[in-house]
Amino acid sequence: MQIELNGERIETGAASLDALVEERGHDAGSVATALDGAFVPRPLRAAAMLRDGARVEILSPMQGG
Structure with missing residues (x-):
């Protein structure tokens, strides 16, 4: 299926x-x-x-300042 991951269309199983x-x-x-x-x-x-066309965000903490 195709989803949107962090703003980018991807194919996933x-x-x-x-x-x-x-x-x-x-x-x-x-x-x-x-x-x-x-x-x-x-x-x-x-x-x-998940469903076809779902919008997913996966966010990681960032170090720095």
């Missing part, structure tokens, strides 16, 4: 938000996620199902 985080190689414990504009906490990612 992931069915859920947690599977997408893993598929993209992120550390699940150190990222924040949103699906279609709504924050999704880590414990709820497995139940957050």
